[in-house]
Amino acid sequence: MYEIVMPQLSDSMEEGKLIAWKKSVGDAVNTGDVIVEVESDKAIMEVQSFKNGILKEVLAKEGDVVSVGEVIARIETAESAKTKQKAALQEEKEVPKEQKTAVEEKVVEQPKPEKKEAAEEKKSEPELQKVVPKHLSKEFSNGISPKARVKAAFYGVDTEKVLQKSAANVLHVDDVQAYIKEHYFTPKALQLLDEYGLDIAIFELNHKIDATEVQEYITKHETPLPKKLSQMQKAIIANVTASAQKPVYHLFEDIDAKLFLQNERYSITAWLIKIFSKVMMTHSAFRSRIINDGVSVSPNASISVAVANEKDLYMPVVKDANRCSVAEIAEQLATFKTKLQSNSFSTQDMQGSNFGISNLGMLGVERFDAMINKEDSTIAAIGTLQDDKISVTLTADHRVINGYEAALFMRDVKKEAQNSLNFKE
Amino acid sequence: MLYREALNRAIDEVMSVDETVVTLGEDVGLYGGSFRVTEGLVEKYGEKRVIDTPIAELSIVGNAVGMAIGGLRPIAELMTGNFSLLAFDQIINHMAKLRYMSNGKLTLPMVVRFPQGVSKQLAAQHSESYEQMLSAVPGLRVLSVNDVNYAYHALKYAILSDDPVVFIEHELLYNKKGEVDFTQELDPFKARIAKEGSDITIVSYLKMLDDVMLAVPEIEKELGCSCEVIDLCSLNPIDYATLSKSIEKTSRLVMVEEDHKTGGYGTQIIAWAAEEMFYALDAAPLRLAGEDVPIPYNRKLELASIPTPESIAQKVIEWGRKNDV
Incomplete structure (x- = not known):
């Protein structure tokens, strides 16, 4: 299950107001699709999906104020659907249980959206607590590679946050890179960076960078569009x-x-x-x-x-x-x-x-x-x-x-x- | 051209232009060398410059040291690495140190060459590797070349150099085929990039490098990555610049060697990486070396005691999976 959290849109942002859902439960979601609009202390921003899948749950309603990092929606991706099937077969430890309850709840929730909220809020907190120690405990984690540490330090990224998101045993430099990309760039911005072969290091990473900002950089610096030879x-x-x-x-x-x-x-x-x-x-x-x-x-x-x-x-x-x-x-x-x-x-x-x-x-x-x-x-x-x-x-x-x-x-x-x-x- | 022919050509060329170059050792003359490296030289340069000696390694190198002090450029051939042990007093106490101890008044422009390593069922007293000991001797240069072209250039350089050089060969490399570019200017102390790649740096030398190259396609296929393979060529001094450039690129290091793991040569490379390249590494380095046992005579056990293309592939793949390569 891929979780959409309240993004941190600026350094000072601690919570955000949910303005409007752009997708409803059951909708198919493609990478780059706008899921929801949120308002930070500065502006209204679109939150896009980084994965394809189906919107399974929304955990906040329009007008709610939600803390940064809190889950606001869950998307079932092809991968998570698979792992869920496996989990159902194997009945293992904590993770499958979470997913199971999530699914069960959804069935109950839909007809009564009011109750859902109360239940969700209770749900989401213990979930997070479960996930964090799992990745950080020595039992599950072999640690963080030296190169990943350097990269994280360079960009001021908290490696614990990356560990929460990563499924890997050891945190490698690619995980940090992926985290930085996902955290600071919209999918469309990343696509532009990729097209123009631009390094993320050219941007100051203290806010969410969208395609418009990247385009501005490209226009300002007259960056040539590299084309591969046919x-x-x-x-x-x-x-x-x-x-x-x-x-x-x-x-x-x-x-x-x-x-x-x-x-x-x-x-x-x-x-x-x-x-x-x-x-x-x-x-x-x-x-x-x-x-x-x-x-x-x-x-x-x-x-x-x-x-x-x-x-x-x-x-x-x-x-x-x-x-x-x-x-x-x-x-x-x-x-x-x-x-x-x-x-x-x-x-x-x-x-x-x-x-x-x-x-x-x-x-x-x-x-x-x-x-x-x-x-x-x-x-x-x-x-x-x-x-x-x-x-x-x-x-x-x-x-x-x-x-x-x-x-x-x-x-x-x-x-x-x-x-x-x-x-x- | 074969590896041994490239060595022969290097000695021949230098002997033809420099009369002070002589070669001595067991069977280097009439028999043409135990591995035919000195074939045809006695006919060309006579018994005074291509000298058959008794089976006495200490005296071979001792004589060479004397010749070098006296102004010749001797090339001493020892039949195998294990036998070089008999000559270690001359190599370490004299060949390596006299220049330093005479405050530079004596130079020893000499080469000691010998093959070493596991060939085929030559057992514990004829199969070992001693580059780790010789690289630890200040004053010596240690070359250990895998490539035929490099063999030609490195040996020529070693003979013409005023430094004492230990030139380590491998019995299984003598018949290796390769092209030699005679016009090239080649620095034998610079590591050779045997294959370029972007995800794993695999460092090796001498015969193991060929085994690494055989393992690479399997590794690349299984891990979906590309390996950069570096042939050290010179074991002392070490071309750290080439190594660090590669590790900066790949973030991952694998060291493959044939000598025994404990105290083996690769410890130096891994220790250096831990000291100098720590923050460039994205995974703990992997070191593949021979087992800590005398090389067994039994063929199966013999192969089990050193890295082979199969074991290299298997272990690197295992390590790669664990480290998200």
């Missing part, structure tokens, strides 16, 4: 870092784009994939990649294409592009776009290429060079159209392709771009 981002980082290790060189070329313009039905990327894949078939080095101690040459030309939006970057592969018509290539590029939008690329989509292409021409980039994708040996970076020409920067891995081969390759690509036969389909 799996995708991690993969990209690994890829480009590996790519940066490759011994590369660049060829800066321009390709005649007149025929591309005359055949606008398909995109420049589609045409380029068609032409690159065709030329790759006569330059085996461009179909090669290094695997362990050897070079493996693919029988066909597969080309990876950089597909990106503001968020993600993928390098899906047009497989065996040399066997595809421009129409088929264009169709594949279209599916890549759909998959990008729906985030539905599979790992298979990204495999099997030897050559990459990245086109930023449509965004107005004149010329750039690209990082070679994964195991590819080359990548062509395509710039924007200018004076009927487009810039192509070829980045090649010198371990696989030497400059002479690359020059021959680009010469053939330029030739093919002017060959109108390619564009008759």
